Amino acid sequence: MSAIRTEALTKHFSVGFWRRRPYVALDALTLDVPDGEVFGFLGPNGAGKTTTLKLLMQLIHPTSGRAEILGRPAGDVGVRRRVGYLPEHPYFYDYLTAEELLEYFAALFGYAGAERRRRASSLLDEVGIGAERRFQLRKFSKGMIQRVGIAQALVNEPDLVVFDEPMSGLDPVGRREIREMILRLRDRGCTVFFSSHVLSDAEALCNRVAILAGGRLVTSGSLADMLAFQLRGWELVVTGLTTEALEHARGLGRITKATLLGGDRYALELPLSTPPDRILADLTAHGAQLGSLNPVRETLEDFFMRQVAAVKR
Amino acid sequence: MRALVIVAVNVFREAVRDRVLYILVAFAVLLISVSFLLGQLTAGQDVKIIKDLGLAAIATFGLLIAVFIGIGLVWKEVERKSIYSLLSKPIRRYEFILGKYAGLALTLFVNVAVMTLAFYAVLAFLNTRFPAPMRAAWPAPATDPGMLLAIALIFVELLLVTAIALFFSTFSGPFLSAALTLGLWVIGSFNADLRNFEAVLQSPAAGWIARGLYYVLPNFAAFDVKAQVVHALPVPPAYVLTTAVYGVVYIALLLTASVLVFDRRDFK
Amino acid sequence: MxxxxxxxxxxxxxxxxVIGLxxxxxRAGGPPAAQTPAMLYVRSPEAMKRLALSYDQLLADVYWxxxxxxxxxxxxxxxxxxxYDLLFPLLDLTTSLDPRMTVAYLFGAVFLAEPHPGGPGRPDQAIRLLEKGLDTQPENWRFAQAIGFVHYWWLMDYPTAADWFTRAAALPDAPSWLTPLAAVTLAQGGRRDSSRRLWEEFARTAEEDWFRNEAQRRLMQLDAMDQIDFLTAELRRGRALPGTPVDPTGVPYRIDGGTVSLDPRSRLSPLPTGPYTLQ
Structure with a gap:
């Protein structure tokens, strides 16, 4: 089953004060997010990521197209019992304490009494809000608000969470904690759909990604598939390499780049056309020892830049 | 329904945290200090003046709360984006709107109730300071329960003002909402004059417009029976009933319109 | 959906x-508030002037x-x-807040002097208001002339009226017809032709439409009085009237036996009473 499915989901906004003209924020997005995975929704600023997420949450109404969440239409209020949402740059009632906010939201899901308090308190523990939970939210820093935002998205033990830029405003420690939490959610069987423009997050977390640019879907699929095709060559680290042996290998056109790492350690880049075992045999024959051999893949960043650039062109 | 109650309670909590209840202190201070001053200045009319002032103050303070909280009810949530996380919870948009309204209605009820208690307390105290023959000459006793009728109609009026403020707040900013709400309140208070305008206006078209406005705009003048109760004049029960029903129907109209507007809104 | x-x-x-309610x-006559005496909370012009802060002009307009x-x-x-209990206090407040609001004195005096039921019938208050106007603008001939007029038309005190017209004539920019008017008033006050002359001058010189219309209505009343006298005389002589005669506004006269009178629905009704039967 799909956790999220959209069909030709489109949103036009009117812009301009005097002569209003439509602006296509999202253009016929068809997307399928499978159940139980971590799915990254990537794209540069203004690509339409937040628009898509708001459409899914029915905060804005689609111009055309359909969206389904957990097999139900996105407008269905019942389905929201099983969904958690973290808005971009969240803001909450600053006259409430973190505890009160979570209890308020928990009440909307029907939690009551001691259970509600327990739920609020364990979530705040989980996102690392300590004694500050008794302070009014107006005293909270941006990072702490972000944590509260994540806690409130999880208040109903959702089957699907939709996070809009979950890492924004967090320090490196916070980012790691949230990453770990996302993986824990996945292990619990919860689908995580998050938008980000930070690719390392996606690379570290996602099974699949979709890339959005200029309101259009550029590509989507398994991260492994997307990147495996893009094997660029090999990186070979060797020690005890003589200059003659290096020149020899270079002369054969088998090395695209050699970098001296220090002492007699070299990092050699081999093109995809060179079988690494042959050249390794060659070099060891000249007295070199193998340090490591790694495939060089395109990073998500390279891939992303290429895709986005293609759209812009 | 549950969601509605939860939102309403939160509105009340916000009002309390934002120190709205301080207005009650202002009311009590005003009433007590004026009655003290009057004791020094005038003779005989104290009770009548305190009644006038108290009823007017209940209406005015209530109006301030209704307008200035009412205009922020929806606008603030949208502007600060706190509505994003709220509406992603299992709550329908109409529950949100009606919950907001109910919350402010609750706030107003508590405020009006406390002001009424303070009002009667001051009057009861004043009552002890006049000899019996003087009291006998008053048209009504100091703590005349008949004034509750005027307060009840004031409360319905405040609920109507709140509905207007909420309606404007579903699609416009606070300054425009406040201006429109107060503007409607002022025009509505001159409602009877709108009816007589016809006789004064030259062009028949203007007369038709005045007559149309007379029927369509909220008739706030109808809720004002302060002068009657202070002078202990009869207020026909049928009149009170019609006016209250008028208020309730008008409120229902505004809330329906608010739900319709809010339902279609995009929160960009 | x-x-x-x-x-x-x-x-x-x-x-x-909402509309039905x-x-x-x-139908029920609107709020009961309309049936109780209207209230004017502040009646003292001095207090109001202080309360008005810098909004006295605006408040004067509101009170007007x-x-x-x-x-x-x-x-x-x-x-x-x-x-019309509040009429004088309201005018007093208006003219205290803005003492130079000439229109309030002049119209106000007309309102006040008008007899019941068209007005409160208080020529004394009209004169008080106009004298207050004359205190603030002693050079304004209109106030003096209007005072003379109240004496003439409502109090039928022709010597005093002539005196005020003479005073008005002496003020700057006074129209030239005031001096002969004073003389005629003194000589033949109360006669219909001198009244006609007064109203003709008003109709000719009025700057406000409302005043001009009022003067023309008064002239038509004088015409109607002439016509009634003529018709009554004809009836008395036993002559049949040709058709149904109509008054200057086109409303038929009521003929009852030997008397001819205005239809009460005519806008000329009621006709002024007093000395006008004298020719």
Whole structure:
């Protein structure tokens, strides 16, 4: 089953004060997010990521197209019992304490009494809000608000969470904690759909990604598939390499780049056309020892830049 | 329904945290200090003046709360984006709107109730300071329960003002909402004059417009029976009933319109 | 989507309910507040002037509008014993807040002097108001002339009226017809032709439409009085009247036996009483 499915989901906004003209924020997005995975929704600023997420949450109404969440239409209020949402740059009632906010939201899901308090308190523990939970939210820093935002998205033990830029405003420690939490959610069987423009997050977390640019879907699929095709060559680290042996290998056109790492350690880049075992045999024959051999893949960043650039062109 | 109650309670909590209840202190201070001053200045009319002032103050303070909280009810949530996380919870948009309204209605009820208690307390105290023959000459006793009728109609009026403020707040900013709400309140208070305008206006078209406005705009003048109760004049029960029903129907109209507007809104 | 349609139906029903209930209110005579004596909280012009802060001009306008509303509203009401109790206090407040509001003195005096039921019938208050105007603008001939007029028309005190017309004539920019008017008033005050002359001058020189219309109405009243006298004389002589005669506004006269009178629905009714039967 799909956790999220959209069909030709489109949103036009009117812009301009005097002569209003439509602006296509999202253009016929068809997307399928499978159940139980971590799915990254990537794209540069203004690509339409937040628009898509708001459409899914029915905060804005689609111009055309359909969206389904957990097999139900996105407008269905019942389905929201099983969904958690973290808005971009969240803001909450600053006259409430973190505890009160979570209890308020928990009440909307029907939690009551001691259970509600327990739920609020364990979530705040989980996102690392300590004694500050008794302070009014107006005293909270941006990072702490972000944590509260994540806690409130999880208040109903959702089957699907939709996070809009979950890492924004967090320090490196916070980012790691949230990453770990996302993986824990996945292990619990919860689908995580998050938008980000930070690719390392996606690379570290996602099974699949979709890339959005200029309101259009550029590509989507398994991260492994997307990147495996893009094997660029090999990186070979060797020690005890003589200059003659290096020149020899270079002369054969088998090395695209050699970098001296220090002492007699070299990092050699081999093109995809060179079988690494042959050249390794060659070099060891000249007295070199193998340090490591790694495939060089395109990073998500390279891939992303290429895709986005293609759209812009 | 549950969601509605939860939102309403939160509105009340916000009002309390934002120190709205301080207005009650202002009311009590005003009433007590004026009655003290009057004791020094005038003779005989104290009770009548305190009644006038108290009823007017209940209406005015209530109006301030209704307008200035009412205009922020929806606008603030949208502007600060706190509505994003709220509406992603299992709550329908109409529950949100009606919950907001109910919350402010609750706030107003508590405020009006406390002001009424303070009002009667001051009057009861004043009552002890006049000899019996003087009291006998008053048209009504100091703590005349008949004034509750005027307060009840004031409360319905405040609920109507709140509905207007909420309606404007579903699609416009606070300054425009406040201006429109107060503007409607002022025009509505001159409602009877709108009816007589016809006789004064030259062009028949203007007369038709005045007559149309007379029927369509909220008739706030109808809720004002302060002068009657202070002078202990009869207020026909049928009149009170019609006016209250008028208020309730008008409120229902505004809330329906608010739900319709809010339902279609995009929160960009 | 059909839920939305229901909401629109509900909206229409509630809208109808609001209008219907307002109509019920209207039938019942509106709020009872309208039936109790209207209140003027601050009657003291001095206090009001202080309370008005820097808004005295604006408040004067507001009170002027209230004055007109009060006068017009009372005049139009069907209450048989309607009263114009607030008229003088309102005018007093208006002219205290803005002492140079000439129109308030002049119109106000007309309102005040008008006899019941068209007005409170208080020429004394009219004169008081005009004298207050003359205190603030001693050079304004209009006030003196208007005082003379009240003496002439409502109090029928022709020597005093002539005296005021003479005073008015002496003021700057006074029109030249005031001096002969004073003389005629003194010589033959109360006669219909001198009255006609007074009103003709008013109609000719009035700057406000309202005053001109009023003067023309008075002239038509004088015509009607002439016509009634003529018709009565004809009847007395036993002559048949040709058809049904109509008054200057086109409303037929009422002929009852030997007497001819205005239809009360005519806008000329009631005719002024007093010395005008004298030729």
């Amino acid at each position: 059909s839920g939305r349609r229901w909401l629109f139906v509900l909206l229409a029903l509630l809208g109808g309910g 307002q109509a019920v209110h209207d 509008i209230r004055t007109v509303q009060h006068y017009g509203g009372t005049k139009l009401s069907n209450d048989p014993d309607k009263r």
